Amino acid sequence: MYDLIIKNAKQIDESVTDIAIANGKIVAMASSIIGQSKRVLDLKNKHYISAGWIDSHTHCFARSPLYHDEPDLIGVKAGVTAVVDAGSVGAINVDEFYQLAQQASTHVYSFLNISKIGLLRQSELADMQDIDAPLFDEALAKYPNFIIGIKVRMSGSVVGRNGILPLVKAKEMQKKSGLPLMIHVGNNPPELDEIADLLTKGDIITHCFNGKPNQIFDKQNQLRGSIKRAIERGVILDIGHGGESFSFSVAERAKCLGIYPNTISSDIYSKNRLHGPVFSLANVMTKFICLGYSRKRIIDSVTQNAAQILHIRNKGVLSAGYDADLTIFDIKRQTISLLDSEGEVRQSDEQFVPLASIVADTGKHLIRIELTEEGSKNELRISN
Structure with missing residues (x-):
């Protein structure tokens, strides 16, 4: 007995498949699956399905004084099955965040800020005393399946007079855990060249296509040598759109040079969700349609690439044996x-519209199905 059979679902390559789910796992995929099931969802060759979308840069600690949101509003209600909070909390408030995250239907993960206070203030790395390595290590040990990375924000307004020192400290702290390190790049100092030259394989530059003076292109609009070398070493590029960190022009120039982000993420929180320019991960993904990205590249950037880079096991792939985290769109x-x-407006003739999130709870061997507002309008019917 299956828990759910999804019939006639289109994949991003336009092929059509049936998907059988049991105990929170995808157990079969075939052109036609016949068998008893508690529920059936027929997409009628009309709607697309992919592995569940993963937003690898969000701010969803609801009690943060600066950047806050509810995980389910940016998650399952927006077609996103997993969200990663990028440094809203540090070692002193990760307990509270973890407790809140357990109440969400969306899978929630954390990149722990190297500052013990997290984003209690904008300048969380201006005082090096706020970097408490033993306390940080205790938090990592306490939440090994929740904390999946390390976050350091390297902008002048954040580090104050400390320059590159917080990143040097972050790299030292990273050695013990081996977790991915996400580096926010913004206004200088420190200079991007100084930052990039310290990064190693698997480190993540977020806000990679920002339009600020400290961007990946120099004044002659050529790719900085430090960034070229970093990419060659295996440093990851993440979009991290946000309110101030994505430029169509920079992204277009990068594409002309064959430079693509490994992951597409939103840097979403309540303000830029409600008032833009982010609105949702789907809206950010749509921007890459008008930049000429293939549909497959976009979907891969929010599924298998994100899961692989962030070491999120059993997710990100639409295949038998993986968790039944799925997005219908x-x-x-x-x-x-x-x-x-930057205030630039462009037009797209297509847009991603999420209809439903299917989220696996493998611990309880069940799945949850959450329709988006657009999914309810489309009258997706799940028969018993």
């Missing part, structure tokens, strides 16, 4: 205006 053919963080 449309690619709607209609013109939409899209705004970057």
Whole structure:
């Protein structure tokens, strides 16, 4: 007996498949699956399905004084099955965040800020005394399946007079755990060249296509040598759109040079969700349609790439044996205006529209199905 059979689902390559789910896992995929099931969802060759979308840079600690949101509002209600909070909390408030995260239907993970206070203030790395390595290690040991990475914000407004020192400290702290390190790049100092030259394979540069003076291109609009070398070493590029950190022009120039982000993420929180320019991960993904990215590249950037880079096991792939985290969506053919963080507006003739999230709870051997607002309008029917 299956828990759910999804019939006639389109994959991103336009092939159509049935998917059988049991005990929170995908157990079979075939052109036709016949068998007893508690529930059946027929997508009628009309709607797309992929592995569940993973937003690898969000701010979803609801009690943060600076950047806050509810995990389910940016997660399952927006077609996103897993969200990664990028440094909202440090060692002194990770307990509270963990307790809140357990109440969400969305899978929630954390990149722990190297500052013990997290984002209690904008300048969390201006005082090196706030970097408490023993306390940090205790938090990692306490939540090994929740804390999946380390976050350090390397902007002048964050580090104050400390320059590159917080990153040097972060790299030291990383050696013990081996976790991915995400580096926020923004306004200098420190200079991007100084930051990039310290990074090693698997480190993540977020806000990689920002339009600030400290961007990946120099004044002659050429790729900085430090960034070229970092990419060659295996440093990861993450979008981290946010309110101030994505430029169509920079992204377009990068594409012309064959430089693509490994992951597409939103840097979403309540303000830029409600008032833009982010709105949702789907909206950020749509911006890459108008930049000429293939649908497959975009989907891979929020599924298998994110799961692999962040070492999230059993997720990100639509295949038997993986967790039944799935996103059902449309690619709607209609013109939409899209705004970057620099105020530039571009048009797309297509847009990603999430309809439903299916989230596995492998511990309880069950799945949860959450329709988005658009999914309810489309009247997706799940029969018993």
